[in-house]
Amino acid sequence: MASRVLYLLVLGAWIAALWLGLDYAAKEKQPPAAVPTTQVTWGDFFAANILPSLPVADEFDTPLRPPDGDGVVISLPFLEDEHLGEDWTTAKGDAALGEPVYSVADGWVSVAHDYENAFGKVVFICYRLPEGRYPPYVEMMYAQLNSLEVTSGQFVKRGQRIGTVGNANGTYKAHLHWEVRWVVGKGVGPGFDTNREGWLGPSEFLSAHRGDRFKSPLLPKVLDKTQRDGWGNDD
Numbered sequence: 001m002a003s004r005v006l007y008l009l010v011l012g013a014w015i016a017a018l019w020l021g022l023d024y025a026a027k028e029k030q031p032p033a034a035v036p037t038t039q040v041t042w043g044d045f046f047a048a049n050i051l052p053s054l055p056v057a058d059e060f061d062t063p064l065r066p067p068d069g070d071g072v073v074i075s076l077p078f079l080e081d082e083h084l085g086e087d088w089t090t091a092k093g094d095a096a097l098g099e100p101v102y103s104v105a106d107g108w109v110s111v112a113h114d115y116e117n118a119f120g121k122v123v124f125i126c127y128r129l130p131e132g133r134y135p136p137y138v139e140m141m142y143a144q145l146n147s148l149e150v151t152s153g154q155f156v157k158r159g160q161r162i163g164t165v166g167n168a169n170g171t172y173k174a175h176l177h178w179e180v181r182w183v184v185g186k187g188v189g190p191g192f193d194t195n196r197e198g199w200l201g202p203s204e205f206l207s208a209h210r211g212d213r214f215k216s217p218l219l220p221k222v223l224d225k226t227q228r229d230g231w232g233n234d235d
């Protein structure tokens, strides 16, 4: 009699466990109560969640030879041949290889990555401009670097080394290709394009936002086409 009761108890417990288990499994498979119906863009996410915690970039220096870029030349200007950035260098041929590249202001490294293509090693840094300035923030791309000295997600100070000038594994003569975008998350982009929506002229941006820190002459010398022979650029 006792063993029969025990048998029924064990059987009952087994059935209960099976039933609870099935019930739990069914609940696991139910869809979530609220299914998102819209995608959050990186730009919206950045503006809402990251931008407020960034330092305010109210002073800007040059990315080569800061603070004033002494001895720097622009070997391919913004928008020439639909160039979406500027090529900066300090010497002919590959003599600028390894020249340090610096963050132009206090900011936040959104990406530091070796793309293993014509852009090579690239650092993207987001900068938050002071209240009332336009645009409210920019993302800069420092491309074709020979080395990366920062990592994604890191905060940097104005004048902090972020890498060195490269030549994209011999694709070009050494120079820095850098871009300024008022849209974040564009990635490396095309480099050259008829559509310049989202891009700003790097020198123009520096001169507009640097304020009192600029000394004369304000910007690096631009080499015209007849002077560029032997100088590193994207051509």
Ligand SMILES: [Zn+2]
Binding pocket: 076, 083, 085, 086, 087, 176, 177, 178, 233, 234
């Ligand atoms: Zn370029």
